[in-house]
Amino acid sequence: MTVVSNSSPLVYLAALSDFELLPKLFGTILTPLAVWREVVEQAPGLPVRAAVEGALGHWMNVVPLTASPSLTTLPRGVLHAGEAEVIQLAREVGANAVLIDDRIAVEHARSLGFTVVPTVALYIRAKHLGLIPSVREKADQLRRARFRLSDADYQAVLRAAGELQRPPRSGPP
Template sequence: MPEKVVSNTSPLISLFSINRFHLLQEFYPHIFITEAVWKELTDTEKEGVQFFHQEKEKGFLVINRVTPSPFLQLLHQELDEGEAEAIALAMEKKLDLLLLDEKEARSIARIYKIPVTGTVGILMRAKREGKIPSLRKELLALREAGFWIQDDLFHEALHSCKEK
């Protein structure tokens, strides 16, 4: 089980929005986030701000400052601040896993050999471990909440978990 996990904003908000944030707590002892991700989570009027503050107070969400570097500057040229900082933190701290949904950011992380999973991957793991009864139901809930899932990924995930 990966012990050192860093997350971008999207997986945290997405799982919160479908009442499945607890899966992260079941899989990982804590999640590292960057200052930019924290700002994205809390600098808003959206539902969940208080919840994320509570998770920080409990020590589940752990904020880490990323050291400014040429690598981080390079990432900022291609990605938004949260994605760039999450990748930089994963490299800097040699973390075990990066939670990231955005396709371009995932491609860049893979170039640097950073193990990546995203919201769909977390839900697939939950299905395989019997923590959720239906992957399809969760993926549809994500779509209903405004989370974009390509049709190919939707069907691949279902097939991988032996659902139709």
Template sequence: MKAVINSTPLISLAIIDRLSLLDELFEEIYIPNAVFKETTRKGKRKASVIEKWGENRKADVLDIKAKTALGLIIDEGEAEVIVLAQEKDIGLVIIDEDKARKVAKLNGLNVTGTIGILLDAKKQGKILQLKHSLDKLLTEGIYISEYLYDNALLLGKEKR
């Protein structure tokens, strides 16, 4: 399976040292140029880790009109994720932001996010515990609603 990833999941997985899960779960991951630039900017958390891991996964968006149109309602990186997925005929995008997830679904794409990746990894035995990763994300300032946290633990068959 192939996927196109947005900034927040990329940064979140880097923060918890789990970028390798993307290689384990997917045959190919694409990072749109706008996302790559955003996540590797000087001063961004884990920029050097993401740059090293993602250098050969960067991809250009060709349909600038579609990107511009989507850019009126979501940010540039999210727009590039959706357009790139459509251009490469990839049905899955990895996006955490709610509005962009809705736009991706309206454009016929399947959506997962950081927590979805972690849940898949746990189901496949690639990580043993979900709670530790979620707690580290929270400690590092990544927002996870209480509902999402509790639901993830429930789906992962773990206790709070």
């Protein structure tokens, strides 16, 4: 499976000490140069820098684009450089999935036919594979780390992970 990652999944997995889930879930991860710059050159002192540097050449590779992201392929909203390069690289290498969280980028990637795996979905997959015991704990940690996860999305994540307690039914059986 060919997977291209944006910076946010890398940043949050490193912050929660879960970076090593990536090769267990997907094997090799590709990132474009803009993402590498965000997580290595522009992230001194953050856990993601050391995590990415340790993974490079093993199960993570930085792949240069053969063409610049075309403005004609971008959605109405503006994508950041990393998101635009993730989608462009995914197109160039024929990726099966992209790891990305930004809503506009998610919608655009889906419109191009890519499977989108947001950070929280990584944890759902990890739980289903027996790599972690609880998604709720990870979702709570993500929220404490300032990951944007609305109450509705939080509930949906727990439901998808089978960790949402359903309220008892009221009324006659």
